[in-house]
Amino acid sequence: xxxxxxxxxxxxxxxxxxxxxxxxxxxxxxxxxxxxxxxxxxxxxxxxxxxxxxxxxxxxxxxxxxxxxxxxxxxxxxxxxxxxxxxxxxxxxxxxxxxxxxxxxxxxxxxxxxxxxxxxxxxxxxxxxxxxxxxxxxxxxxxxxxxxxxxxxxxxxxxxxxxxxxxxxxxxxxxxxxxxxxxxxxxxxxxxxxxxxxxxxxxxxxxxxx
Amino acid sequence: xxxxxxxxxxxxxxxxxxxxxxxxxxxxxxxxxxxxxxxxxxxxxxxxxxxxxxxxxxxxxxxxxxxxxxxxxxxxxxxxxxxxxxxxxxxxxxxxxxxxxxxxxxxxxxxxxxxxxxxxxxxxxxxxxxxxxxxxxxxxxxxxxxxxxxxxxxxxxxxxxxxxxxxxxxxxxxxxxxxxxxxxxxxxxxxxxxxxxxxxxxxxxxxxxxxxxxxxxxxxxxxxxxxxxxxxxxxxxxxxxxxxxxxxxxxxxxxxxxxxxxxxxxxxxxxxxxxxxxxxxxxxxxxxxxxxxxxxxxxxxxxxxxxxxxxxxxxxxxxxxxxxxxxxxxxxxxxxxxxxxxxxxxxxxxxxxxxxxxxxxxxxxxxxxxxxxxxxxxxxxxxxxx
Numbered sequence: 001x002x003x004x005x006x007x008x009x010x011x012x013x014x015x016x017x018x019x020x021x022x023x024x025x026x027x028x029x030x031x032x033x034x035x036x037x038x039x040x041x042x043x044x045x046x047x048x049x050x051x052x053x054x055x056x057x058x059x060x061x062x063x064x065x066x067x068x069x070x071x072x073x074x075x076x077x078x079x080x081x082x083x084x085x086x087x088x089x090x091x092x093x094x095x096x097x098x099x100x101x102x103x104x105x106x107x108x109x110x111x112x113x114x115x116x117x118x119x120x121x122x123x124x125x126x127x128x129x130x131x132x133x134x135x136x137x138x139x140x141x142x143x144x145x146x147x148x149x150x151x152x153x154x155x156x157x158x159x160x161x162x163x164x165x166x167x168x169x170x171x172x173x174x175x176x177x178x179x180x181x182x183x184x185x186x187x188x189x190x191x192x193x194x195x196x197x198x199x200x201x202x203x204x205x206x207x208x209x210x
Numbered sequence: 211x212x213x214x215x216x217x218x219x220x221x222x223x224x225x226x227x228x229x230x231x232x233x234x235x236x237x238x239x240x241x242x243x244x245x246x247x248x249x250x251x252x253x254x255x256x257x258x259x260x261x262x263x264x265x266x267x268x269x270x271x272x273x274x275x276x277x278x279x280x281x282x283x284x285x286x287x288x289x290x291x292x293x294x295x296x297x298x299x300x301x302x303x304x305x306x307x308x309x310x311x312x313x314x315x316x317x318x319x320x321x322x323x324x325x326x327x328x329x330x331x332x333x334x335x336x337x338x339x340x341x342x343x344x345x346x347x348x349x350x351x352x353x354x355x356x357x358x359x360x361x362x363x364x365x366x367x368x369x370x371x372x373x374x375x376x377x378x379x380x381x382x383x384x385x386x387x388x389x390x391x392x393x394x395x396x397x398x399x400x401x402x403x404x405x406x407x408x409x410x411x412x413x414x415x416x417x418x419x420x421x422x423x424x425x426x427x428x429x430x431x432x433x434x435x436x437x438x439x440x441x442x443x444x445x446x447x448x449x450x451x452x453x454x455x456x457x458x459x460x461x462x463x464x465x466x467x468x469x470x471x472x473x474x475x476x477x478x479x480x481x482x483x484x485x486x487x488x489x490x491x492x493x494x495x496x497x498x499x500x501x502x503x504x505x506x507x508x509x510x511x512x513x514x515x516x517x518x519x520x521x522x523x524x525x526x527x528x529x530x531x532x533x534x535x536x537x538x539x540x541x542x543x544x545x546x547x548x549x550x551x552x553x554x555x556x557x558x559x560x561x562x563x564x565x566x567x568x569x570x571x572x573x574x575x576x577x578x579x580x581x582x583x584x585x586x587x588x589x590x591x592x593x594x595x596x
Contacts, residue, residue, distance in 0.1 A: 015403055015404050056449075056450050058454075059450065059451060059452060059453055059454045059457075060399045060452055060453070061399045061400065061402040061403035061404075061453060061454070061457070062403050062454070064396065064399050064400045064403065064404075065400055065403045065404040068400060068404070099321055099323075099324055099325075101319065101321070101329040101331070102329065104395040104396065104399075107396060126306070126321065150326065151541070151577065152324070152326055152576075152577065180448065197449075198449070
């Protein structure tokens with residue numbers, strides 16, 4: 001790996017915001033392609049962060065500061081990505097389902113998806129089905145992702161999928177779900193396209209769906 | 211053998227006459243109001259107004275008739291709020307939520323339509339803050355006499371009249387929990403890795419708050435034996451710890467040790483420590499710093515197999531909880547027979563040699579049918595004898 005890219009990569013791994021910002025600047029100054037800086041220096045780092053989290057070596061705090069460092073670097077890189085026509089991996093509308101107010105898990109997924117190069121539209125918590133539908137029609141999303149922490153709110157996942165179907169949008173998007181009580185079996189039962197058990201696996205799933 | 215003797219015997223790692231039973235002895239071993247109402251009806255007990263003991267989790271106060279009927283062996287005595295603090299529950303202008311702010315200026319809300327619990331929506335120390343913000347942040351008064359009013363009399367009644375074991379509750383959630391609740395989860399966890407000095411500054415404040423409370427509590431309770439002191443800090447999730455073991459040992463464990471050392475120096479009470487989830491890696495650390503009782507013993511979390519835990523740690527720590535797998539064998543999607551099978555396994559695993567107080571893994575939730583609660587209880591009656 002190019003030394004400048006390696007410095008950027010390591011800064012993200014360590015959650016070093018200043019290091020990430022300087023790393024992006026140094027890479028741009030060295031004339032490296034914005035798309036490569038993103039892919040090799042930043043997305044690759046977040047992928048490794050995700051792997052370490054799945055392995056049980058990185059924990060929530062380490063993941064959060066890595067994502068924060070990546071986001072701070074990305075803020076500097078973004079205009080260059082736009083001008084060199086680097087596209088996002090996909091567009092995801094994400095939210096916690098109606099009746100459910102829990103968001104740290106959903107936020108972690110959003111951060112990791114951003115870390116993988118996705119554009120995120122975060123709808124927040126307690127999101128009604130029609131708000132998901134609006135997000136699809138307004139933003140042209142590729143994936144709709146929703147989360148529930150309570151067994152009592154899970155039925156709203158089914159309702160949301162029904163609302164998307166009723167709006168004639170089911171074949172326009174992929175649907176992925178997650179959350180503590182959610183299972184693959186439940187995802188299959190309600191007709192979601194996928195289920196992920198943690199933020200890192202959510203990235204792998206999203207990549208496979210676009 | 212009376213209830214108190216039963217509990218103390220098992221907490222001293224000896225086998226009593228039967229496994230002691232807890233329902234409502236702490237705010238993490240209780241029952242949600244909806245489930246409690248249905249249970250009362252199922253038991254043919256008179257309908258009465260349910261007192262909500264814990265507003266966040268909507269836990270019911272377990273009445274004397276239920277405690278008698280089910281042979282509950284412990285009773286909780288907990289501090290009250292300060293005299294000046296009154297919870298004011300309001301509704302949001304959009305008509306969607308009930309909400310209130312607590313003594314720590316944390317905002318909590320619950321959906322009006324079908325809400326089960328209050329969840330946080332506002333944190334007083336979230337966002338861009340520094341040490342100055344932490345210093346200026348005003349905590350509630352741990353020494354307000356209103357907190358302690360009536361506690362000695364209530365405690366004596368538990369010990370001398372009821373002859374149940376006495377559990378004294380804490381002034382607040384655990385110090386790390388309080389840190390996350392006031393800082394916010396995202397900022398709190400981020401700082402844990404990215405700005406631990408600021409995190410420790412906040413923890414210090416919360417340790418001082420709790421220590422001041424316990425100091426006064428022990429003064430107020432002079433001459434009255436406390437059997438169990440309830441402490442907590444959620445350190446784990448379903449599959450792993452929430453924070454790294456290294457960070458726990460470096461930045462949080464010393465604070466826990468300071469508090470537990472103090473409590474052990476002032477009372478013969480056993481320290482009950484609650485942490486949900488896959489806490490296995492830190493059990494030796496907790497034993498080392500003086501935790502006597504582990505709760506809730508979430509057997510369905512990673513590396514928390516009940517027989518392994520008993521084998522490896524049973525002589526050094528008591529298990530309070532672990533009685534039925536509340537995730538996989540207890541709610542309305544499971545039959546009483548499934549409940550019985552699960553409870554039987556937990557009894558087989560945890561009973562030998564004492565060191566076990568029976569409770570569900572965490573509070574009984576609103577959707578648990580009374581048939582399942584009683585299937586659990588009946589299995590305990592039948593197979594919980596030594």
